[in-house]
Amino acid sequence: MELNQFKEEVLPVRSKIYSYSLRLLNNLTEAEDAVQEVLLKLWQMRERLEEYRNIEALSIQITKNICLNKLDYQKRHQTDQVDQFYFIAETDSSEKRMEAADAVSLVKKIINSLPDLQKLIIQMRDLEGYELDEIAEITGCRIESVRMNLSRARKRVKEIFFKINHIS
Amino acid sequence: MNQCEDIKLLLEKYFEGNTSLSEEESLRNYFMSDMVADNLLKYKPIFVFFAESRENNAIEYSAEHIAIPVNRKRVIIRALTTVAACGLILLGIFLLPKGQNTAIPDLSCSGTYIMIEGECFNDPDLVFLHAEQTLNDLSLLFENFSTSDSPAVELNE
Numbered sequence: 445m446e447l448n449q450f451k452e453e454v455l456p457v458r459s460k461i462y463s464y465s466l467r468l469l470n471n472l473t474e475a476e477d478a479v480q481e482v483l484l485k486l487w488q489m490r491e492r493l494e495e496y497r498n499i500e501a502l503s504i505q506i507t508k509n510i511c512l513n514k515l516d517y518q519k520r521h522q523t524d525q526v527d528q529f530y531f532i533a534e535t536d537s538s539e540k541r542m543e544a545a546d547a548v549s550l551v552k553k554i555i556n557s558l559p560d561l562q563k564l565i566i567q568m569r570d571l572e573g574y575e576l577d578e579i580a581e582i583t584g585c586r587i588e589s590v591r592m593n594l595s596r597a598r599k600r601v602k603e604i605f606f607k608i609n610h611i612s
Numbered sequence: 613m614n615q616c617e618d619i620k621l622l623l624e625k626y627f628e629g630n631t632s633l634s635e636e637e638s639l640r641n642y643f644m645s646d647m648v649a650d651n652l653l654k655y656k657p658i659f660v661f662f663a664e665s666r667e668n669n670a671i672e673y674s675a676e677h678i679a680i681p682v683n684r685k686r687v688i689i690r691a692l693t694t695v696a697a698c699g700l701i702l703l704g705i706f707l708l709p710k711g712q713n714t715a716i717p718d719l720s721c722s723g724t725y726i727m728i729e730g731e732c733f734n735d736p737d738l739v740f741l742h743a744e745q746t747l748n749d750l751s752l753l754f755e756n757f758s759t760s761d762s763p764a765v766e767l768n769e
Contacts (some may be wrong), residue, residue, distance in 0.1 A: 544656075544657065544660075547656075547657035548657045548660050548661045548664065550657070551657050551658050551660075551661040552661055552665075555661075570662045571662065571666060573633060575633065576629070591629040591630070592629070595627060595628050595629035598626065598627050598629065599627050601658060602655075602658065605657070605658065606654065609654070611654045
C-alpha cells in the first residue's frame with residue numbers, strides 16, 4: 445500500500461482514533477501520542493492491511509490495546525527510566541570501559557527499550573530515512589509534534605548511553 | 613570554524629530533531645571515519661549503530677513493530693474465562709440425569725410380569741399358554757430330527 449492509498453483508506457479514521465484515545469487516556473498530549481503510535485503501527489503493517497476487511501475496526505482495536513498498555517505502564521512504571529538504566533547497566537557494563545562492539549550493541553538495546561512511539565519514530569527517521577513531513581503525513585500530525593517525539597527519542601538514547609558509560 | 617565545531621553544532625541540531633537527512637548523513641560519515649575528535653568520541657557508537665544498520669539493511673525491529681499490540685492481561689482473563697466456561701458445560705453434561713425416558717414407569721410392565729420376546733405378560737394363563745406352545749414347537753422339532761434322514765443342517769431351513 446502506497447502513501448496515497450494509506451492516506452485515503454486509513455487517515456479518515458484518525459479522528460475516531462483520537463477521540464477514542466482521549467476517552468481512554470483523558471489527556472490531550474497522551475492521546476495525540478497514541479494516535480501517532482497507532483498510525484505508525486498501521487503504516488508498518490501496510491503490506492498486510494488489505495487482508496483486513498475493516499480497517500476502522502482494526503485501528504480501534506490497536507488503539508484500545510495501546511491505550512490500555514499505556515495506562516498499565518503508567519501504573520507500574522512511575523520510575524521506568526531509572527529502572528531501565530539499572531537493568532541495562534547491570535547486564536551490559538560489567539567493565540568500566542566497554543569495547544566498541546559492545547557499545548554499538550548497547551545503543552541498539554537502548555533503542556529497543558524506548559517507548560513504542562519514540563522507537564517507531566527513531567526507526568523511521570534514523571534507520572529508514574523518512575523525511576519528517578512524510579512521518580507527519582502518515583500520522584496526520586503536525587510536523588512539530590513528530591519533531592518533538594524524535595528529539596525526545598534521540599535525547600533519551602544519548603542520556604541513557606552516557607549514564608551507563610559514566611559520561612558527562 | 614573547524615570541523616569539530618561544525619560537528620558540535622550539527623549534533624545540537626540533531627538532538628533537537630532539526631537536522632536534514634543530508635546533515636545526518638554527514639554526521640554518520642564523520643563518526644564512521646577515523647578522524648573523530650577525542651571530545652566527540654562519546655557519540656561515535658550511536659552513529660556507528662545507525663550507519664551499520666542502514667548499510668546492512670538489517671532492521672531487526674520490524675517483526676516486533678508489525679505485531680499488533682495486545683493487552684496481555686485481558687488475553688489471559690479471556691482465556692481463563694473460556695476454560696472455566698468449558699469446564700462448567702462439561703460438568704453440567706456429566707451431572708445431568710442420563711435421559712428422562714428411563715424415569716418414566718412403563719405401565720404395561722407394572723406389578724409381577726414376565727417378558728417374552730420383548731412383551732410383558734401379567735396374566736398367568738397367557739404365560740402358561742405361551743410356554744406350552746413353545747414346548748410343543750420344541751417337541752415337534754425333536755420329532756422331525758429323530759425321523760429324518762436329512763442332515764441336521766437342513767433342519768434350519
